Structures are given as structure tokens and as C-alpha cells.
Amino acid sequence: MKLGIIGLPEAGKATVFAALTGARGETPGQAGASDPRIATITVLDQRIDYLSGVYQPKKTTYARIEYLLPSEIPSAKASKAERALWSQVRNCDALLHVVRNFPSLDGRPPESEQDFxxxxxEMILNDLVVVEKRLERLELDRRRGKPPEGKEQEQLEACRAILEKGAALRSDPELAEAPELRGFTLLSAKPMLIILNNQDEDVALPEWSTPPTGADRMVVRGRLEEDIAHMTSEEAQEFREAYDIAESALDRVIRRSFELLKRISFFTVGPDEVKAWPIPDGTPALEAAGAIHSDIKRGFIRAEVFHFDDLEEKGTFLECKKAGLVRLEGKDYRVKDGDIITFRFNV
Structure with a gap:
């Protein structure tokens, strides 16, 4: 899971990025990421803690989520080289759009809706350029006697119609998620969470005349959260109580990121390792097996499945089995959040 952080200059992107990365004490560039603009963050999960207590594994592995802070986003009217900066976020699964909702350094009041x-x-214009170029290529191929295959042209024309109206492609979820369009990495088709960067004392969402279609909004007090992220645990607790912060910005953003991308987690357990595996909601067991290793997918026989809630209630795997809560599922079984799975395979 990789999310790109975008927004206008002075919106507080770097502040929000620092607040997110500092909350776990995980500085950018850790966990194998050499680029200081990339942070790979641990997704804490009490279920993993419980499973580790039960199985006492040699290793415990939480899910991870990656946040990217790109260089400043260019205008669609910028040069080709400058527009290439958009490529930094094109391969992200979703976007976090940070919007300034505090007075600027020179005293300008926030205009959050206008900034958004x-x-x-800019994203719509860039997508329109990509779509029109591809349609021109398809038309040229048609004239040369090579008609378009599949639904690509039809879907691109539908994209153009939406973009020409000044609407983001995410306003049509079915079209935005069409498999034929994934290779174009269209920016306005990506899921988006809008982060309103508020002042320390301000917890309210600003009123917008036209709420965005297909994008949720949340408030983060970026500067305050960044300060808290770099405090000792005792100091941080005092500030959270003083400012009525029940949950860190990081944990809220992670939860919303999972919701945004429709991700769930299943678990594998054993004496060697307890591990969380984030996958898209609705993933069949065969594909979940492939998330672990291609050999498990290739040699898939059955999935032995029971649920975390049942284990927590019964206490042990054997008690779950005695109660008939452990079952064998085939490759088409849709994995559920909290499933504990052992894959049987042969290669």
C-alpha cells in the first residue's frame, strides 16, 4: 500500500508527513527506503499482539504502509520535464491531498475549497492530455487497418467526456476502477482522502459550497501533531489530553487509508512467525495465497480457516476445532478481515 501526499505550496505537506512518520519514531528512509521522501510505517494491530502472546513466535510482523512526499506538483501548463514530476505519485495506490486551513505566513486567510x-x-487537465493522446493513437491505428480491441476506446471516450466537464474520474467509481485503464495511472481516478490542515485549536471541517465527489475529508492539526510526535510518551500524553486528541493523526490516517483502499488483513500464525497480510477486500483465497508466495498459489489445495474473534473467545486452536469453527475452504473463498489461514499446497 503506497499513498502519495500532494497539495499546494505552504499547505503543510511536509508538516503532515513529519507528524505521520514521527508518531512511531520511524524516520523517513527507514525499513529499506533510501529516499528520505518515503516513509514505511508500521500498522499497529492489537490482534497481532494477541496472536503473538498465544503463539510466542520467533518473529512478529505487522502490516506496513508507505507514504510518499513528492516534490512540488507542477501546473499542467508547465514544461514536459516539469509535468513529469506527476510521475512521482502516478504509481501510488491513493492520494492524500493536504489543504491549508490556517492563515498563511503573510496573513492570507485560508481558502481551502479554492486550493483543493x-x-x-491540474490533475484533471493532466489526465485529459493522457486520454486524448491515447485516443489519437487509437484513431491512427484504425486508419491503418488495426481496429481497437476490447473496451479500451469506449472507456477512454467515457473518461474524456467526464474530464471535459471538469470532473474527476473518481466521480465514476466503476470507470475509475476499470482494469483496462489501470496502465494509464490516471491521477483523478485514484482514491483520495482530503486532509484539512487546521490550526492547533481548530477541530472543525470548513464549510465548502460544493463537497467533492468520491473523496472524503478529515481534519489534522499538522503543526500540533508534529510537535507531539517528537515528544516523550509522557509529554505527548499530557498534550493529547490538553488538546482532546484521543487518537494520533497517524492512526487516524492509517485507518482511513485502509478504508479508502478497501483493504483488510488476514493472519498467518505459527512458532516461527505471526504476520499480518493486507489485501483488497473480497480477495479469493487463491490470490491471498499468492500474496504470501507464488508457489503457494501455484500448488494451492485448500485453505484452513478460522477467525480471530473465535480464537479470542475459545482461547486455543484446538478449542476452536472442537467447536467446529475451523473449516477447509477452496480457492474461491472470499477472505474476511481477521481470518487466520494456513494454506495447504503441493509443488
Missing amino acids: RQVEE
Whole structure:
């Protein structure tokens, strides 16, 4: 899971990035990421803690989520080289759009909705360039006697119609998620969470005349959260109580990121390792097996499945089995959040 952080200059992107990375004490560039603009963050999960207590493994592995802070986003009117900066976020699974909702250094009041629309329009224009170029190529191929195959042209024309109206492609979820369009990495088709970067005392969402379609909003007090992220645990607790912060910005953003990308987690357990595996909701068992290793997918026989809630209630695997809560599922079984799975395979 990789999410790109975008927004206008002075929106507080770097502040929000620092608040997210500092909350776990995980500085950018850790966990194998050599680029200081990339942070790979641990997704804490009490279920993993419980499973580790039960199985006492040699290793415990939490899910991870990656956040990317790109260089400043260019205008669609910028040069080709400058527009290439968009490529930094094209391969992200979703976008976190940080919007300034505090007075600027020179005293300008926030215009959060206008700022949001400005970046949104840049993405729409960039997508329109990509779509029109591909349609021109398809038309050229048609004239040469090579008609388009599948639904690509039809879907691209539908994209153009939406973009020409000034709307983001995510406003049509079915089209935005069409498999034929994934290779184009269209920016406005990506799931988006809008982060309103508020002042320390401000917890309210600003009123917008036209709420965005297909994008949720949340408030983060970026500067305050960044300060807290670099405090000792005792100091941080005092500040959270003083400012009525029940949950860190990181944990809230992670939870919303999972919801945004429709991700769930299943678990594998044993004496060697207890591990969380984040996958798209609705993933069949065969594909979940492939998330672990291609050989397990290739030699898939059955999935032995029981649920975390049942283990927590019964206490042990054997008690779950005695109660008939452990079952064998085939390759088409849709994995559920909290499933504990052992894959039987032969290669």
C-alpha cells in the first residue's frame, strides 16, 4: 500500500508527513527506503499482539504502509520535464491531498475549497492530455487497418467526456476502477482522502459550497501533531489530553487509508512467525495465497480457516476445532478481515 501526499505550496505537506512518520519514531528512509521522501510505517494491530502472546513466535510482523512526499506538483501548463514530476505519485495506490486551513505566513486567510479545486483541476487537465493522446493513437491505428480491441476506446471516450466537464474520474467509481485503464495511472481516478490542515485549536471541517465527489475529508492539526510526535510518551500524553486528541493523526490516517483502499488483513500464525497480510477486500483465497508466495498459489489445495474473534473467545486452536469453527475452504473463498489461514499446497 503506497499513498502519495500532494497539495499546494505552504499547505503543510511536509508538516503532515513529519507528524505521520514521527508518531512511531520511524524516520523517513527507514525499513529499506533510501529516499528520505518515503516513509514505511508500521500498522499497529492489537490482534497481532494477541496472536503473538498465544503463539510466542520467533518473529512478529505487522502490516506496513508507505507514504510518499513528492516534490512540488507542477501546473499542467508547465514544461514536459516539469509535468513529469506527476510521475512521482502516478504509481501510488491513493492520494492524500493536504489543504491549508490556517492563515498563511503573510496573513492570507485560508481558502481551502479554492486550493483543493486548483490541484484537482491540474490533475484533471493532466489526465485529459493522457486520454486524448491515447485516443489519437487509437484513431491512427484504425486508419491503418488495426481496429481497437476490447473496451479500451469506449472507456477512454467515457473518461474524456467526464474530464471535459471538469470532473474527476473518481466521480465514476466503476470507470475509475476499470482494469483496462489501470496502465494509464490516471491521477483523478485514484482514491483520495482530503486532509484539512487546521490550526492547533481548530477541530472543525470548513464549510465548502460544493463537497467533492468520491473523496472524503478529515481534519489534522499538522503543526500540533508534529510537535507531539517528537515528544516523550509522557509529554505527548499530557498534550493529547490538553488538546482532546484521543487518537494520533497517524492512526487516524492509517485507518482511513485502509478504508479508502478497501483493504483488510488476514493472519498467518505459527512458532516461527505471526504476520499480518493486507489485501483488497473480497480477495479469493487463491490470490491471498499468492500474496504470501507464488508457489503457494501455484500448488494451492485448500485453505484452513478460522477467525480471530473465535480464537479470542475459545482461547486455543484446538478449542476452536472442537467447536467446529475451523473449516477447509477452496480457492474461491472470499477472505474476511481477521481470518487466520494456513494454506495447504503441493509443488
